[in-house]
Amino acid sequence: MPDFRPVLNLRLKLWRAAVLLSMGILVGGLYFFQVVHADTYIRLASNNRLRLIRFPPVRGEIYDRNGALLAVNVTTFDIMGYPMDIEKNDMPERLAELLSAHGIPYTAEDLSRSIKRQSWAPYRVVRLVGNITLAQMADLVADPEFPRELFPLPVWRRTYPAGSLASNITGYVGEISENELRQFSEGNYAAGDQIGKNGIERQYEDVLRGTPGEESVEVDARGRKIRTIDTRPAGRGEDLHLTLDLGAQRLAADLMKGYRGAIVVMDAHTGEVLVLYSSPSYDNNPLAWGVSLREWNALVKDPEKPMLDRSISGQYPPASTFKALMGLAALEEKETTTALTAHCSGAFTVGNRTFRCWKRSGHGTVNLLRALQESCDVYFYQVGLKLGISRILKWCSLFGLGSPTGIDLPGESPGVTAGPDWKRARFKESWYQGDTVNYSIGQGFLLTTPLQIARLYAVIANGGKLVRPHLSSTAGVVARNLSLEKKNLDVIRKGLDYVVRRGTGRQAGSFGITVAGKTGTAQNAHGDDHALFAGYAPMDNPKYVAVALIEAGLHGSSVASPMVGEILSYLLVPEARGKAQ
Template sequence: MSNVRGDIDKRLRIWRVVMLCVMGGLVIALYFFQIIHADTYVKLAAGNRLRFIRLAPSRGNIFDRNGAPLAINIRTFDIMGYPLDFENEDLAMRTSAIFRKHGIPLLPEEITAAVKRQYWAPYRVVRIVSNLTLTQMAELLADPEFPSQLFPVPVWRRIYPSGALTANVTGYVSEISEEELHVKREGDYVGGDLVGKSGIEYTYENILRGSPGVEAIEVDARGRRIQEIDFRPPQKGENLYLTLDLGAQRLASDLMKGLRGAVVALDVHTGAVLVLYTAPSYDNNPLAWGVSAREWKSLLNDPERPMMDRSIAGVYPPASTFKSLVALAALSEGEITAKTTYFCGGAFQLGRRTFRCWKRTGHGTLNMKEALKNSCDIFFYQVGIKVGIDNLTKWGQKLGVGELTGIDIPGELSGNRAGREWKEAVVKESWYKGDTVNYSIGQGYLLMTPIQLARMYAVFANGGKLVTPYLNEKSAVVPKDLQISSSYLKLVNDGLQDVVKRGTGWRAGTFSVSVAGKTGTAQNAHGADHALFVGYAPADKPQYVVAVVVEAGEHGSSVAAPISGEVLAYLVERQSQSIPRQ
């Protein structure tokens, strides 16, 4: 009996030890969780009842130089709901019925599909319908049959009042892609954010975007809102004022109706861009609100290439507009003077090749000013050979030929300055005098963009300074003084004035403003010749330069020159009437 009693006492002692150990473990665990890691678990508990809603900021607006809106925001509404509520098909049916009652065609199957497509957590809200107006939203909420499980969320949408007129300048915004999320530069971005995809919207994304806000709310076990805990409002992006003149841009659009090409207008002293028009263009509003893959593909594959900005990415032979640079190079290198003359009989023989003038009967004996006025090819063939390709490319580089201008929107191309080294590297051939002959009248391998042409002629107009074109009025760059002789510039200017007064560009001078400039007709391997004209006004005190390229326009004198002249007249008249923006 005593042995049995001893066994029981032994077992009781063991249980006491076990119980003491268990109690000790519980005490240690409570100390660990409630004392050492108390803050961590308080946060986890809060996370189970708190939801943080990210509030997207309103982008800054974009205006032209006179305050006309180019890109603004409008308030729309999205209807949101929780996935768990839609597990009951009755809600989808009632939601569809109420929407159709108020003129919003939405089938129950479409609602269910939208919920499934966006579902990734039961407590995360999903978008049922987007882009409702304030009127639509008010009518829905006033209807007693509107499901209590749904709620509106105000959102900002980007619109472009001028649409295709300035699409290449403003660009557009669209939802950030997965790839952009991984490589995105500065900023707190998440899926669904809108980002600039092109134009000013892209270049100044960090300025326009603003800062997102946060709303902390308490939710129930199913993730539904109970009350607001904290709120930090989003910060609106900064507004941008551009140097663009919407009135002049519209005029360029009207003059280019039915044509392909570009019109560029710059302030010759600062490089401020007043016109940057490309034709044809596209409406950027649908891209900002979302297009289907089919619509996007159709836009990209359009044979007219409306999304190509011809003003900065269209490359063309400058043709006879390049003769002014050849004249300046020849004067500066001491190869000709104002009195130097050459005879034009309509043809020029170089070895076994015959190079002809556009005027088959010839121009007779001409000096430089007369050669510019009449756009004589024979004169510049001979001057080009005398100057040599190395000096021509040197001066081309000096005046920005084949160089990016640095304009503050993406997509600019550099063109091709060509030359001896380029041909040996790319074509694998030596440079010949025949190449120089073609080069001297802006043909052959030489390619320039319309904005390069405008910048090059700004040098002739402003006394020898190379400007950097810019659109954001706060992004001006100090022009570079090229140290060119004022007497040589005057000789070229006199010749360019004669082009319009009594030469090939006379149509540019028929709009009540004095113009100096040069016509050009560029060979086109794909069809009719391109028409070009670059001019500046007023001729005696230049303020603006306008470059016009019309693809397959055939004649710069009859097609491009009047467009340039009319835009110049508008800008000069507008300047005389303008009132500084406050």
């Protein structure tokens, strides 16, 4: 092998020469700026009278599907100033005095703290006082005592005309927290900015927000503006049109008055959400304008949990509404047919455990259609055992149970579809047949959100497509075809028709439209049973799917089913509005 070392040493010498040459150039550059032109830069530094003002962007507005306003902006004024100028002459004291003279209560400490929190650079503007009305501002500026170093800045504040009707959907904005500020370090946000904290406001923050504007001004020694050097106007945020129907939402709120629970209505084919109501609700207006810690704690610790969106984050056993999926799975897996019957004596024994049917006297001989119609538990116990837990879990996951639906709202719960693996890990116990029996009537280790149930029924209603629910009209339709047999779907749809026509859900059918669906009564370890009804209408050509869930509402047949009937009728028969019942 030849010796390369002489070559390498030659190259190293060249490299050393290159390094020294480059350093010479750097020294030359420094000489040019620091010695030749030093005077220029010393003058520029001492005259650094550049000030920056930031204009927060106007946030996009939010509308429902008919153009009704859900979130709008109103003008208020902030009093702004530069830390550089404020620090000089007891500004907080002077301003606090002036404000109290005009009936606006602020202490000098409040002001100082607020200035300190926002201070990023002495030449960058900060907000001293917020939320001043036009009248107050005019009054203040007219006062000769008003410090010349301060100036009013018009800003937009958010209000929600629909208030508690849609607060779980719109969410609310609030002042950006330090954590959020660190997270969005792209420079688009500054302390004191408004940011979506929840709901659509948070989900579509990027769309709604717009881009902040900036202006640089030159000021004199007393901090008064001499001239504008450069401006960059703020860009307005984009408006957002939701698929929500505020009228129907209002009806849902009326129906749910006095109850805890949720109502969901969705377009069965597109996943457009028309109603998403959670009861009790809360008013989001005070939250957007700032509430005290005490008020906030009262809201968060309220035992009724108004801030929990029960429609997407509440997890409940699907109870008998699950039987539609069980029946469909059994048909698809060829474990049952309409010709196959079972005998219900009112009870069913597995090993040494006895499981009762809700009807103690029994339903006698039933087939799948009749079992759905009468919600016969014993029939589905047997179906469940035939399918076995692994196939049940497979069908759950196919229909999206156990994972979030993907709706465009933050904070959605995935639900629970726990199986043998989970039980072994959690309780160190093996899976019993009794657990499978419980599963087959939608109880046990199975929890779903009302929205997941609506999505499940949408599959039945639309002929086998799992849609992604969405609220923004820009979200687009996402549907996955589950390739289900049409004749199997027809059997289930017939069964659900029987439920309303002559079974447990008759009360859903008394609103002038044909509804098909299923009742449910979910066992509640903490109190009275939850009532459920999931259904769709019109029966022969389904358009909307709806779910009502009432916590501690006892039987689905009496409370939940008329709610679904009425709200579907409201949406399908506009001319009958107000005349229902």
